[in-house]
Amino acid sequence: MSENNKGAKYEQRDVSVRMVLYAGAILVVFVAVSLAFVAFLTGLFSVPDREPTPVRTAERPVAGPRLEVYPKADLDALNANNRRLVETYGRSEDGRIRIPAARAIDILADRGWPNDTNGDGR
Numbered sequence: 001m002s003e004n005n006k007g008a009k010y011e012q013r014d015v016s017v018r019m020v021l022y023a024g025a026i027l028v029v030f031v032a033v034s035l036a037f038v039a040f041l042t043g044l045f046s047v048p049d050r051e052p053t054p055v056r057t058a059e060r061p062v063a064g065p066r067l068e069v070y071p072k073a074d075l076d077a078l079n080a081n082n083r084r085l086v087e088t089y090g091r092s093e094d095g096r097i098r099i100p101a102a103r104a105i106d107i108l109a110d111r112g113w114p115n116d117t118n119g120d121g122r
Helices: 017-045 071-087 100-112
Strands: none
Touching: 071 100
16 A cells, blocks of 8 residues: 555455456356246146137127117107106106296296395295
8 A cells, every 4th residue: 555545535445356256156046046946836837738628609699788779769759758847837756846947937037036045035
């Protein structure tokens, strides 16, 4: 060591080549043993190959679900029922009275929106 390196704050020795080679050899041996162990486990748990069994076919092809046979007619019937509910008077199943939407709009225009804050419902 020279006099200028006595106060140095870093590693002054070189890395031992022998130790690096030992570490590399240990790593190679570890990888080889791991691969051998995995190969052993793969052979231990593998299923032997068998001939595939043929799949039986159905006698007739299965059609998809027929949810709506006539979708246009079903939609027209639904719209007609909804139009009847909105445009006519009637009583619901639970006893409430139904009035046409146009009449309800006229009543609201005449009386105003019910306001529960003043207590009289008007």
